[in-house]
Amino acid sequence: MKHPVDLSAAAVLRFGPDHLRFFSDGWGDEEGLTPPDPEQFRYDPLPITWLTHGAADGHRVSHGTFTSPVDGLPPRARQGSVVRVLPSDTPERMVVLMPAWNEHEPRVRVALASRLADGGIGSIILENAYFGSRHPHPDAGHPITTVSDFMIMGRSAVLEAGGILTWLRNDHHDVGVAGYSMGANTAALVAATLPFPVATAALAASHSPAPVFLDGVLRNGIAWEALGGEGMADRLRHVLSGVSVLRIAPAPHVSAAVIVGARSDAYIPRMATQQLADHWVGSQLRWEPGGHATLVWFRKNRLARAVIDAFERVKPS
Numbered sequence: 001m002k003h004p005v006d007l008s009a010a011a012v013l014r015f016g017p018d019h020l021r022f023f024s025d026g027w028g029d030e031e032g033l034t035p036p037d038p039e040q041f042r043y044d045p046l047p048i049t050w051l052t053h054g055a056a057d058g059h060r061v062s063h064g065t066f067t068s069p070v071d072g073l074p075p076r077a078r079q080g081s082v083v084r085v086l087p088s089d090t091p092e093r094m095v096v097l098m099p100a101w102n103e104h105e106p107r108v109r110v111a112l113a114s115r116l117a118d119g120g121i122g123s124i125i126l127e128n129a130y131f132g133s134r135h136p137h138p139d140a141g142h143p144i145t146t147v148s149d150f151m152i153m154g155r156s157a158v159l160e161a162g163g164i165l166t167w168l169r170n171d172h173h174d175v176g177v178a179g180y181s182m183g184a185n186t187a188a189l190v191a192a193t194l195p196f197p198v199a200t201a202a203l204a205a206s207h208s209p210a211p212v213f214l215d216g217v218l219r220n221g222i223a224w225e226a227l228g229g230e231g232m233a234d235r236l237r238h239v240l241s242g243v244s245v246l247r248i249a250p251a252p253h254v255s256a257a258v259i260v261g262a263r264s265d266a267y268i269p270r271m272a273t274q275q276l277a278d279h280w281v282g283s284q285l286r287w288e289p290g291g292h293a294t295l296v297w298f299r300k301n302r303l304a305r306a307v308i309d310a311f312e313r314v315k316p317s
Contacts, residue, residue: 002266003291021142024223028146032072035242036155041193044069045170046163048082048124059117060086068129069163070156074136077129080160084124085113091122093311094168095199096161098179098187099128101218102142104135108180108296115304121176121311124164129156147227147239154209154243157186162194169196176314178307180204180296181267182212185245188276191257192248199310200257203303204265204292206272207279208244210237216267246279255282256313258306260295267292284313 027033048064055061066080083106095116097109106125113123127134130143130153137143144150165175176199179187184205191200206212213219214237224230257280261273277285288295288302296303 001264003262003264003294005291005293021221021223022144023147023150024142024226025145026147026226026228028148030148032148032151033239035151035239038158038189038193038243038248041159041162043159043162043166043194045167046160047167048084048164050084057114058088059114060084060088062086066160066164068156068160070129070152070159072152073129073156076136076138077134077156079134080129081127081133082124082164083110083113084122085110085117086122087117087120089120091120092174093121093176093199094173095121095123095176095178095307095311096164096168096187096190097123097125098157098161098177098183098190099126099131100180101182102131103128104132106132108300112300112304112307115300116307119304119308121308124168126157126161126164129153129160147236150209151239151243154186154189158189158193161186161190165190165194165198174199174311176200176307176311178203178310180303181292182209185209185212188245188257189243189248191254192245192251194251197253197314199307199314200254201260201303201307201310202257202276203260203306204262204268204273204295205259205276206268207246207276208241208272210240210244211269211272212267213240215269215272216265218267245276250280253314254280256310256315257283258310258313259283259285260303260306261285261287262290262292262295263287264289264291265295284309
């Protein structure tokens with residue numbers, strides 16, 4: 001039984017205004033539709049320049065920036081942006097928190113980072129290319145107007161996070177990566193392709209964007225007419241399935257991952273979460289009550305616990 005809050009979102013996507021729809025300009029650059037080979041990813045350290053420092057709720061909060069290492073992004077999207085939340089003491093453990101789909105401001109992740117800081121873990125909250133301050137055209141509608149935009153956005157998220165984690169590890173931190181929904185998928189891709197141990201918490205996770213966009217309620221937000229009609233669903237599934245953790249041989253550290261699913265999730269098909277857990281033999285799968293929205297609204301403490309437990313389970317080197 002899918003949660004009614006999730007189903008109401010499906011109705012908004014199906015019958016709501018056109019500016020809510022994505023892929024409205026079609027497929028985009030054909031070359032950009034070919035998924036990169038994730039096993040060929042190489043992560044150079046990606047340092048962050050800290051611009052402002054402050055405090056909130058007893059924690060240290062900083063804003064920083066970096067230049068994305070990914071070619072092909074629009075000019076505004078090249079300028080990366082992060083928020084750092086630290087406990088009062090300098091933490092040994094640092095986690096990169098990945099953004100969910102359509103996230104233009106990180107309020108939910110700041111709340112999660114605050115809970116992690118209470119547990120002695122620092123967080124770097126990464127903003128996705130195309131969203132928030134990285135929106136190519138801030139006065140326009142949905143920033144992801146083509147499928148190729150989506151592909152480069154995802155590649156940017158993985159490479160940027162991996163570079164930041166490499167930088168943090170070189171600075172002698174134990175590192176982790178976590179995210180919710182689409183953030184869980186990109187976090188899983190980062191973890192699967194890093195050559196060193198990383199604590200991994202994939203929250204409301206799918207192994208790939210394909211089942212999320214085609215088998216969940218987000219299907220209602222696709223501008224199908226721009227893609228040539230819903231008869232092109234198989235082509236879209238083929239493109240998005242190319243970005244799947246299931247295509248990557250499991251690294252030893254992913255056996256320590258914590259994966260969380262919502263029992264009544266209408267966005268993330270249950271099988272997509274189960275397949276990720278099955279692929280990462282030894283990982284811990286936790287099913288929580290509620291739907292996609294209510295899990296992140298009302299059970300942040302459980303999500304934070306999953307991140308903390310992921311650090312406890314992994315063996316740093």
